[in-house]
Amino acid sequence: MNALSVRGLTKTYRNGVQALSGVDLEVERGDFFALLGPNGAGKTTLIGIITSLVNKTGGEARVFGYDIDREPEAAKACIGIVPQELNFNMFESPYTIVVNQAGFYGIPRAVARERAEKYLKQLQLWDKRRGISRALSGGMKRRLMIARALMHEPRLLILDEPTAGVDIEIRRSMWEFLREINARGTTIILTTHYLEEAETLCRNIAIISGGRIVERDRMSSLLRRLHVATFVLNLRDSLSVAPRLDGYVTTLVDDHTLEVEVSAEESLNDIFARLTALGIEVLSMRNKVNRLEEIFMQLVEGRGTAGEGAHGEAAPAQPATAPAGTGQEASAAAAARLPAGARR
Amino acid sequence: MSAVAGAAAPPVNLNVVRWIGFQTIVIREYGRIIRIWGQTIVPSVVTATLYFVIFGSLIGRRVGAMGGFDYKQYIAPGLIMMSVITNSYGNVVASFFGAKFGKHVEEMLVSPLPNWVIVAGYAAGGVVRGLLVGAAVTVVSLLFTHLSVQHLPVIVAAGLLTSLIFALGGFLNALFAKNFDQVNWIPTFVLTPLTYFGGVFYSVTLLPQWAQQVSYVNPILHMVNAFRFGFLGVSDVSVGLAFALMLAAAAALFAIAVALMNRGAGIRE
Numbered sequence: 001m002n003a004l005s006v007r008g009l010t011k012t013y014r015n016g017v018q019a020l021s022g023v024d025l026e027v028e029r030g031d032f033f034a035l036l037g038p039n040g041a042g043k044t045t046l047i048g049i050i051t052s053l054v055n056k057t058g059g060e061a062r063v064f065g066y067d068i069d070r071e072p073e074a075a076k077a078c079i080g081i082v083p084q085e086l087n088f089n090m091f092e093s094p095y096t097i098v099v100n101q102a103g104f105y106g107i108p109r110a111v112a113r114e115r116a117e118k119y120l121k122q123l124q125l126w127d128k129r130r131g132i133s134r135a136l137s138g139g140m141k142r143r144l145m146i147a148r149a150l151m152h153e154p155r156l157l158i159l160d161e162p163t164a165g166v167d168i169e170i171r172r173s174m175w176e177f178l179r180e181i182n183a184r185g186t187t188i189i190l191t192t193h194y195l196e197e198a199e200t201l202c203r204n205i206a207i208i209s210g211g212r213i214v215e216r217d218r219m220s221s222l223l224r225r226l227h228v229a230t231f232v233l234n235l236r237d238s239l240s241v242a243p244r245l246d247g248y249v250t251t252l253v254d255d256h257t258l259e260v261e262v263s264a265e266e267s268l269n270d271i272f273a274r275l276t277a278l279g280i281e282v283l284s285m286r287n288k289v290n291r292l293e294e295i296f297m298q299l300v301e302g303r304g305t306a307g308e309g310a311h312g313e314a315a316p317a318q319p320a321t322a323p324a325g326t327g328q329e330a331s332a333a334a335a336a337r338l339p340a341g342a343r344r
Numbered sequence: 345m346s347a348v349a350g351a352a353a354p355p356v357n358l359n360v361v362r363w364i365g366f367q368t369i370v371i372r373e374y375g376r377i378i379r380i381w382g383q384t385i386v387p388s389v390v391t392a393t394l395y396f397v398i399f400g401s402l403i404g405r406r407v408g409a410m411g412g413f414d415y416k417q418y419i420a421p422g423l424i425m426m427s428v429i430t431n432s433y434g435n436v437v438a439s440f441f442g443a444k445f446g447k448h449v450e451e452m453l454v455s456p457l458p459n460w461v462i463v464a465g466y467a468a469g470g471v472v473r474g475l476l477v478g479a480a481v482t483v484v485s486l487l488f489t490h491l492s493v494q495h496l497p498v499i500v501a502a503g504l505l506t507s508l509i510f511a512l513g514g515f516l517n518a519l520f521a522k523n524f525d526q527v528n529w530i531p532t533f534v535l536t537p538l539t540y541f542g543g544v545f546y547s548v549t550l551l552p553q554w555a556q557q558v559s560y561v562n563p564i565l566h567m568v569n570a571f572r573f574g575f576l577g578v579s580d581v582s583v584g585l586a587f588a589l590m591l592a593a594a595a596a597l598f599a600i601a602v603a604l605m606n607r608g609a610g611i612r613e
Contacts, residue, residue: 013613051454054613073358073456081454087447096375103368104455106361148451 001065003029003156003187004050009059011045011211019045021211022059027189027204029064029155032182034202034219035191038300042211043191044084047160051081064155077105080154082145084161084191090134094125097133098148105152112151119147122177139166143174150181157181158189163197175201195292199223209300222295230288231268233258236281245274259288358456365457366465373469376439377476384435385477388427392481395423396488399545411547411578416489421572422544425506427481429539429564432474432507433531436466436514441527444518449611459605463515463598470511471504478503491575498583499574505590506567510535512597519601519610538564543572548580563589 004027011020019042027033037043048054050061052072061068066075088097095116102112120126123143128136133144142162149157159178163171171194178201182188192198198205198219205222207215215222238255248271249261258280260271275282377384400416410418443449452462485491493499513530521527542564548556559565566586573579579586605611 048613052612053450053453055608073361073458076454077361077456079454083450085447087450089443089446089448091379096372100368100372101451101455103371104365104452104457106357106364106456108364 001029002062003027003031003064004189005062006046006050007060009046009049009061010057011042011049011054012057019211020049020056020059023208023211023213025206025213025216027156027187029187030182030185031187031204032179032202033187033189034198034205035189035208036195036198036205036296037191037208041208041300043208044160045211046208047081047083047158047189047191051079051158052076077152078155080149080152080157082142082149082157082159082162084164086141086145088133088141088144088148091132093130094120094133094136094144094147095129097144098151101148102151107152115151115153116147119150123147124173139170142166143170146174146177154186156187156189160191161193162190163192163194171197195296199292207296207299214299219292223292230259230261232286232288233260233275233282234284236283239280243275243278243280245271361456362458362461365452365455366461366468369452369462369465370468370472373435373439373466374472377435377469377473384431384473385480388431388477389480389484392423392427392484395419396484400488411549411576413576413578414489417491417576418547418572419545420485420489420491421575422542422568424478424481424485425503425568425571426539426544428474428478428503428507429510429535429567430531431477432470432510433514433517433535435473436470436511437517437521437527437531438514439469440466440515440518441521441524444521444611445524453611460598460602463512463601463605466515467508467511467598467601470514471507474507474511475503478507493575494577495574497574499571501587502567502571502574502590505587505594506571509563509567509590509593509597512594512601515601516597516604519604521610538562541565543568543580563593566590 004025006023006025009020009023009025010018012018023042023046025046035043035046045054049056050063050068052068063075064078066078068075092100098116098120099109099112102115103109107115116129117126120129123146125136125140125143125147128140133141136144142165146159146162149159163174166174175197178188178190190198190202202219205215205217205219206213232253235256235258239252239258240255242250242252242258244250245260247266251259253259262268262271272282396416399419404415404419407415409415440449443452482491517527517530541559542562543559548559548565551559560581566581566589569579569581570583570586570590573583
């Protein structure tokens with residue numbers, strides 16, 4: 001039995017906007033799952049339907065086998081939700097908020113008090129438990145919503161952009177916290193605009209665009225399909241023109257910065273050997289873009305299938321091979337370009 | 345941050361979830377009433393005091409007897425009931441609309457609580473405030489007049505049913521309200537006129553025949569008179585009919601509120 005099973009889910013809002021156009025999605029129990037997509041792709045609508053905040057137009061959804069229409073109470077008892085928008089009473093204290101939330105899930109008050117102490121301490125909010133929540137910082141408010149979602153110890157935790165606006169230190173601390181929760185058996189579905197976050201945390205991924213799932217794969221498989229990476233080299237001495245390296249596309253960004261496109265089959269040693277032969281010394285190197293971000297952009301903008309980018313012998317820097325598009329049409333086009341085995 | 349305990353199986357005893365969830369909503373509402381007592385309890389006490397001073401002591405002396413009782417004694421049950429009505433209604437409409445506006449209503453909507461428990465919890469919160477303020481106004485009344493108790497069960501039942509009806513009315517108002525103006529429309533343009541024409545300050549027998557017939561359509565007249573019957577033993581209406589109307593109204597409003605919640609009216613996309 002999967003943690004989440006969604007079939008043919010559709011949603012058309014009263015104003016005629018079709019937010020979901022037949023979403024099928026399976027999330028295995030115990031998974032750490034990324035649900036990515038651009039703004040307006042349908043992520044929050046999908047989560048809203050699963051958590052019963054949005055009425056669906058068609059299709060079905062099950063949470064640990066419980067149908068959200070026929071057994072809504074059992075289904076909802078399995079879910080903990082950390083929404084994108086702040087949705088707690090700003091005039092209540094963090095302690096009151098989390099204890100009351102436990103009550104809504106049938107947790108006796110004595111147990112709720114113990115858990116409140118446990119989770120508020122783990123999320124570093126215990127010292128702030130008595131003041132009004134409005135006075136908390138942005139990061140603290142996010143952590144409060146995570147603590148609240150954990151009070152009934154859900155089997156499925158859904159996090160809709162939980163680290164938006166959170167500083168790097170707290171974000172990494174939250175990542176560690178979520179990893180530990182997942183390691184102990186809680187299935188996690190994460191939506192985020194920080195693609196590094198998804199790449200770091202998640203084992204499986206779905207990309208939604210224009211109300212459809214345009215990609216569903218293991219994170220590692222998806223990343224392997226990106227064949228070209230661009231490296232940015234910081235040079236010791238200045239150059240006036242980009243050096244010619246046969247088989248590679250090179251671009252001089254400024255007199256000390258050189259970009260080199262490298263395909264997955266090519267060796268970085270070869271590039272360094274050639275640069276050394278030309279008397280060019282490299283001080284440091286970084287990947288130009290996040291790998292997942294590159295695939296994501298290709299899928300949602302319809303720029304071409306991940307792994308289909310041109311590369312190799314003297315290839316020029318490749319522009320998108322298909323006209324950029326938006327919405328469902330572009331997404332469908334992107335999906336159509338995926339290898340058959342990659343489509344779900 | 346350190347590790348947390350493992351995920352546990354969900355509580356599947358739904359009756360336990362419902363009961364604890366109901367208690368939680370009521371406790372939260374009670375906490376809100378107490379936290380902002382200056383807004384929830386004090387205004388009605390001040391208003392009732394002013395009514396007793398102006399209508400009871402100053403104007404009331406010239407009015408003389410009403411329905412065979414001293415005027416202050418006559419209006420006391422009506423003033424108590426008026427505070428019960430406005431506070432039961434005001435508590436739920438403000439609290440539930442505030443939860444919608446601040447989006448923290450979602451805390452309950454995503455939980456396993458069925459809609460009828462949410463409606464019942466808010467209604468009970470309204471009843472708690474109505475009765476708390478009613479009790480405070482009763483204490484104020486005792487400073488100005490003597491209140492005898494003729495039928496205690498009638499007083500309790502009329503107070504409970506009236507506060508329940510207006511708490512449910514406040515819930516419906518909150519469901520439909522899209523802004524704070526709409527929260528105030530019904531209390532200003534419907535509740536206040538009905539209350540003032542509902543026999544709080546006078547016996548309808550003083551009115552011309554046609555006005556009496558119109559007054560009998562006003563549900564608040566029946567509630568106030570049933571309540572007054574409990575204290576004074578006199579009523580302008582049939583107490584049996586008043587209770588029948590109140591029971592029917594409470595049941596109908598509860599059913600409508602739950603049906604609207606199930607449809608997602610005002611709370612779900």
